[in-house]
Amino acid sequence: MSKPKDYTLLVIDDELQVRRFTEVSLSPHGYEVHSAESGREGIELGTKLNPDAIILDLGLPDMDGLDVLSSLKSWYQGPIIVLSVRDDEDSIVAALDSGAHDYIRKPFHLGELLARLRLALRNNQANQTSPVYTSGNLSVDLSSRRVTVGEREIKLTVTEFELLKVLIRHRGKVLTHNQILTEVWGPKSVEHIQYLRVYVGHLRQKLEADINKPRLILTEPGVGYRLQNLDLLKEGMTASEAALIAEKVD
Template sequence: MSRTKNYTLLVIDDESQVRRFTQVTLSPHGYDVHSAESGRQGIEMGSRLNPDAIILDLGLPDMDGLEVLSTLKAWYQGPIIVLSVRDDEDSIVCALDSGAHDYIRKPFHLGELLARLRLALRNNQANQTSPIYTSGDLSVDLSSRRVALGEREIKLTVTEFELLKVLIRHRGKVLTHNQILTEVWGPKSVEHIQYLRVYVGHLRQKLEVDINKPRLILTEPGVGYRLQNLDLLKEVHSIDNASSETLLAANDSKMD
């Protein structure tokens, strides 16, 4: 079983099934799991524990999850992963624009949750300021602006490199179209989604093995893009192959 160092994790979810599942399945992987069943309790526990990461449900009995997210982001610096049955684009975009690091839809696989948690924590650590980024055969030196696939150097335009740099800086995180457009082209460009799609297409042509089946720059339909670490993808497959545990959300319960 793959273990990580001990991390404190706070799960804010009103479903006892989810709280029990995360406690039982994440603890053996090195997580000290605490849980809260309401928004106010979650905010209080977050302030007291200052956990390494937070898993947040959107449908809580006393507060809307987005309100809890905004309250936490006012002071909390760690990653917050939203876990919800809400799968409409507006909810996802709103959560990400409000500061969520990631968004996982219920039902979910244990391997996916572990991998997203591990990546979020890894990227949040101070040593992630290294100028060298690697993912599979891809190597990017942010200081020298050198990009290579294996032994082959890849030439990028200034804009292509700036786009790649933004994706690397937020690697593993789902970035909305607005977030990317603002960082690369400025706040006046947030409506130019087609412009962004063109440049993502250019990057894929240069960096992906199969442009029709991208594995590095993933599209989150209606939301934005995510830069996936191919080395981490191997971990997901290995965890999923070793475990058949899947959380089946009670779809007939109240929508959260």
């Protein structure tokens, strides 16, 4: 009798090799893998399965992957990870702005894919629970607006706290500059990336152990930022998997 799977995963990719590889490689790690080779089939299967996570290629034969992403995001609440050969900055930003949780470039390492999936699933579960966010020695009570690092209470300005709150709300997800600027300062502020960098610098000064080697607020070069949860990172990730992620965001 086979062991029941922990998660249901949908892979939407027109490459047979990728579909087979993900099924063979991820099944031993607790994933029940379903696959679709076209956008329409993926949308239909996604509606039927409501999987725990979706892996989506952008270069599909019948639809643009961004259109598939938009269709899925109209109802789907779980993480969608884009897995694509497109590695230009515009494609990455467009996918993240359309609601992708993460973006992995092909060719990819299995260890990185596993690590990204684990973090995405755990962050998605954590988002639905406590109003108190913890990461290492950082604790943020969103209801009382109290921030502590260890035993030390940290005073944040209204804007600094709003920025931190947005990062926490989307914990583990790559947020583009435009997404953060729109949520914190409004849609008319999307051109003020330098303004955002200043406030990220302020948060790092107050929250990071070493501002020159940030571990909480990570930079996605040319794209935006990601809030990394140190507790989730320690729970189920090997050193090699953590190194692969660090390699992508440093």
